[in-house]
Amino acid sequence: MGSFGRAWKPKIERSRLRMPELPEVETIRRQVARCAVGLRLKRLRILHRGMVRPQKPLTIIRALEGQDLTATSRHGKVLVLHFGPWALLIHFRMSGTILAESAETELSPHVRMVFDFAARDGSLRRLVLSDVRTLGRIELCRADAVSESRLMKNVGRDALLDGVDGAALHAMLVGRERPIKPFLLDQRYVAGLGNIYAAEALHRARISPLRPCGDVSPRQAKSLWRAIVAILRRAIEREGTTISAFRTMNGRSGGFARMLRVYGREGKRCLRRKCRGRIVRIAQCGRSTFYCPRCQS
DNA sequence: ACAACCTCCTGGGGGC
DNA sequence: TGCCCCCAGGAGGTTG
DSSP states (O other), rough: OOOOOSSSSOGGGSSOOOOOHHHHHHHHHHHHHHHTTOOEEEEEEESSSBOOOOHHHHHHHHTTTBOOEEEEEETTEEEEETTTTEEEEOOTOOOOOOOOEETTTTOOOEEEEEEEEEESSSOEEEEEEEEEOOOOOEEEEEEGGGGGSSTTTTTETTTTTTTHHHHHHHHHHTTOOOOOHHHHTTTTEEEEEOOHHHHHHHHHTTTTTTTTTOOOHHHHHHHHHHHHHHHHHHHHHOOOOOOSOOOTTTSOOSGGGGGGGSSSOTSSBSSSTTTTOOOOEEEEEEEEEEEEEOOOO
């Protein structure tokens, strides 16, 4: 099935969903770290077993209850919670996030996992994994075997942490005929970009999403890389993009949404100075791509 | 190598 | 107003 109905138009502003990409996962990671690193996991509940694989929920609960949350890390879009000898990997996919909630509040129906940590004053500090669509994935592995996990094995170099630069990006592009946008979404090469930031970065670098990878010059690759890094860093500073219902753990919205220059702006004017083209929406590999045909080539 | 298509899943938009 | 269908999308799988 083609993915685009003729008459259907997304109401992005009101849509409930957004995909956590690198900046959103990083925002979640920092908040989890601030809130719970150093605390003992007193009780763990898994309310949706389908998101957990390959282990059984009980295996994870037995391994982690009583362990301290020693550290957090992130690779691409995968959040890693380190519990001593164990690592709990979380991929939020489309609609997942982690929220801090009072231990007295009733759990919302979208809560899939509940972490109750023992705070130093003896009270409970609760974090919940909320995921409306349950497409997220949770995996337990040994701390020294994270890279062999299912969630990590197809994840390439992190866009911000692994020293990728314009030259490295260009080296990955050489000889490929595939359009640049699907390439940027392919986590095996550069990990962390999703549909929103890939579109934004291409617009910023004035490169068409349709451009074959191999046609991107070294200079353009450098420019594209600069755009990617700038946008990701900016989005992290603003605690991610809310299109939508992305809320940080305090319930605040991410602040990047109003920075979006192409995503969700089909039919509107390009915001680049002196361009004023019309943003269009096309399908690539079954996903929507927004770009300005006038200033992106 | 890469795309097309299916699966997972749900809330909400649109058609009637 | 209400019902029902259809759709989005990240990633992994299968097929072409």
